[in-house]
Amino acid sequence: MSLSDNADPKVASSTPHARPAAPVAARPSKQGPRRRRRVLTGVLAALAVLVTVAAAGGLVWQISAVAAPRTGTITTPEAYPPAEPAPVLSTSNADAPVPDLSALLTGMLAGSAFNGTLGATFADALTGEVLFQQNGAAALAPASSMKVVTAVAALEHLGAEYRIPTTVVEGPTEDSVVLVAGGDPTLTLDGEGYYNEYAEGASLQELADLVLEARGGTAPATVYLDTSVFTDNPKAEGVPAGDLDTATAPMAPVMVDGGRTDNTLKYSPHHADPAMVAAEQFAELLGGAAVALGTADAGAAELAVVYSAPMAALVDSFILTSDNLLADAVALQTALAVEGEMTWAAMSTVHLATLEALGVDTTGLVFHDGSGLSPTNRMTADAFTLMLLGAAGSQSSSVFESLPVAGYSGTLDDRFGSAESGKGVVRAKTGTLTGVSSLTGSLTTLDGRQVIFSVITNGHSTAEADIEAALDEVAAAVAECGC
Structure with a gap:
């Protein structure tokens, strides 16, 4: 499904949702020098x-x-x-x-x-x-x-405690919701995913459950996917096009398992449109809602939000692996x-x-x-x-x-x-x-x-x-x- 083929002009633009504040990470102290060249x-x-x-x-x-050490959790x-x-x-x-x-x-x-x-x-x-x-x-x-x-x-x-949000807000009609991408590629479908070893975060199942709870158990008929936070080229300059298959994926602001088709493999093939795949999986968890592109209204009420693992864990994951x-x-x-x-x-x-x-x-x-x-x-x-x-x-x-x-x-x-x-x-x-x-x-x-x-x-x-x-x-x- 092409992103450009699914735009819906009925949904107004919005600004990104607020991020949680991050406490400052602890740092080691060091002593003064003994000698130098x-x-x-x-x-x-x-x-x-x-x-x-x-x-x-x-x-x-x-x-x-030496500056006094900062503290945090x-x-x-x-x-x-x-x-x-x-x-x-x-x-x-x-x-x-x-x-x-x-x-x-x-x-x-x-x-x-x-x-x-x-x-x-x-x-x-x-x-x-x-x-x-x-x-x-x-x-x-x-x-x-x-x-x-x-x-x-x-x-x-x-900061080490910062988490990336994925949000769902009310849609333009009572029977619709908007999945607002926040930039998290580590979402899982049901809690079991590729990044869990070092950076276990949120699942689409958790998000869907929260949305249904907020809607009193009523499933939406349509899920709009809002990817307006990222509109740049999905491939960074200089990266060989062939690398988008296994070495990385086309960049998108919401993904399940980093867009992998097999979440057990580091160098798995990747979906060509990982954001839309994530939206379709989310819609299925909501009861099979239709999926279309759109942007959330600036005043739309928040129905649910889930967060990635803390930044410290995300750093561990991409540095170690x-x-x-x-x-x-x-x-x-x-x-x-x-x-x-x-x-x-x-x-x-x-x-x-x-x-x-x-x-x-x-x-x-x-x-x-x-x-x-x-x-x-x-x-x-x-x-x-x-x-x-x-x-x-x-x-x-x-x-x-x-x-x-x-x-x-x-x-x-x-x-x-x-x-x-x-x-x-x-x-x-x-x-x-x-x-x-x-x-x-x-x-x-x-x-x-x-x-x-x-x-x-x-x-x-x-x-x-x-x-x-x-x-x-x-x-x-x-x-x-x-x-």
Whole structure:
């Protein structure tokens, strides 16, 4: 059923329904620096920064104080991975020696596997001191490491407790209702769905039951589908059209199981029109009502509303499983909240502004989607590292807990096979496209020092498994470095 063939002019336009307020997520506190070499400009946005002149007359960036931690309640799935992995930033050992990585990484990154364009930046998590930098300002395609930017932006602007609403309001006639899409792709049909492992949210069955209850048990004859919140291209710029079949779905502001035809498969085929499919499934649960496109009247009374899992859980889900569709949906939801419109251009504006607020130089950065599926995105190793340093002292600090753990969880569950020293101590987001590979996150050295890093390679001829293994070896070598 074509969306354009089902418009109904009788239903007036409306503004988006109000979202619930989100409490601020808790963040770890950090102690002051013990030593420094070079420090990335803009490090740790939540810390006060003073400029002082050193004895030799040079400029030194000095962290003066740590802001008081914010508190809040975060609802997340059960803890994972197992207890063995190293703790995240809040327990960094300030007394641990800062590693000298120059000799180690210069040699490793000159290896034959890295035969493309490479950017790499490693920095001390506690002080922001740059430990190693090679072509760190090169703007490269980041692949799925891009999802970390989306996660940070969502947590910064929406907060960990934010939930995406799906609403039903009264229709233009007594025997009709309007399903108002709010941007949630994680709805299930009856409570059992693809996203339940990490981000169990609402079901169409629950929504239908609430609507029938509000209508005194009387089923509507017509369900109007209001998708006016998203009118942009369902495919982000640069994303190959073929990727809309299994790697993601045509973007729509309401979906069941991310538009999958089989909710047991990550790379299931997707419905060509997932919003209309969701509306038809909802209508069936209401007793077989007819379905048509329309927009809700601005003053229409609300009959029912259901919500997604909290943002913290949505971030867990798309970071751990590298879910392209969910990452893009969250990026667009953030754009809606900040810019007032759910468009790819607004998403780019929000992402760039978020990085700038965290002290990142955005020169050369390009964001066409929130998932990294578009090969035309551009990010730098410096920008990733600075962003995570800033996030460590901000509302988005919980992003570190969402990162896959080497050898334990998410897309790193089956990685680091020969890089044993990285298992349990490297937490990072992977990224893979044709000729693109990246690894971005944090690690804990053998001495207990925590390091933020990003390595991106583009245009290499190395086989996918081999370049991934090479990246794993680099991270593992830093983790076991006593240098």
